[in-house]
C-alpha cells in the first residue's frame with residue numbers, strides 16, 4: 001500500500017507536506033492551548049512533524065496514520081530524534097474510515113480530506129474519534145484570489161473553480177456542518193515556497209542520483225515546468241490554512 005511514487009520522490013526531503021512553516025505549526029500548537037497528556041489523532045500524518053513537535057513542546061500523546069511507508073518511516077525517525085518515541089505512534093495504513101479505539105482531545109486531518117470524500121465527510125469521520133468538547137483540525141486549500149477562468153483553476157492543479165471556496169465561504173461552510181470555527185492559522189506565500197520550491201531541489205538531486213530510472217523523464221518534465229506553473233498559478237491564487245473546529 002503506497003501513495004503515487006511522484007510524491008515519495010518530490011517530497012522525500014520534506015518534514016511538513018503542506019505550505020505551513022515550522023513556525024506556523026508551532027503557532028498552531030500554542031493557539032490550541034494544548035495540555036500535557038492531551039491525545040491527538042492525525043489522519044494523513046505525513047512525516048509526523050505536527051505530532052512530534054507538539055509532543056516535544058506540549059507533552060501531547062498521539063497516533064498518526066499515513067499511506068506512505070516512506071513518510072511513516074521518517075515520522076518514526078523524527079520521533080526518536082526529538083525524544084518523543086514513547087509519546088507518539090505512527091501507523092502505515094489507509095486512514096479512510098479510521099476511528100480510534102479511545103476518544104481523543106484533538107482529531108486532525110491536515111491536507112488529506114480526500115480520505116473521506118471532502119471536508120464534510122472528514123469532519124464526520126474525525127468526530128467519531130473525538131471526545132465531547134474536543135477539537136477537530138482541518139487543513140485545506142481555499143482561493144486567496146478567485147481564478148478568473150477555469151483554465152486558471154486548472155493551472156493551480158484544481159479540477160475546477162468549484163473545488164475550493166474563498167476563505168469566507170470556507171469558514172461559513174464549517175458552520176453549515178454544525179461546527180464553530182475556534183481558531184485558524186493561515187499559510188502565506190513564503191510558506192507555499194517552502195512547500196513547493198523545496199520539491200525542485202529534491203527533484204534535481206533525485207535526477208542526478210537516478211539517471212536511468214524509468215520515472216526519470218516524468219521527474220525531468222516536472223522539474224522543467226513546475227517553477228513557472230507554480231509562480232503563475234498556485235502562488236498567486238491558492239491559499240491554505242488549518243482550521244480548528246468544535247461541534248456545536
Ligand SMILES: C[S@@+](CC[C@H](N)C(=O)[O-])C[C@H]1O[C@@H](n2cnc3c(N)ncnc32)[C@H](O)[C@@H]1O
Nearest residue numbers: 016017044045046066067068094095110111112
Ligand atoms: C498533503 S500531505 C499532508 C501530510 C501531513 N498532514 C503534513 O501536513 O505534513 C497528505 C498526506 O496524506 C497521505 N495520504 C494520502 N492518502 C492517504 C490515505 N488514504 N490514508 C492515509 N494517508 C494518506 C499522504 O501520504 C501524505 O502524507
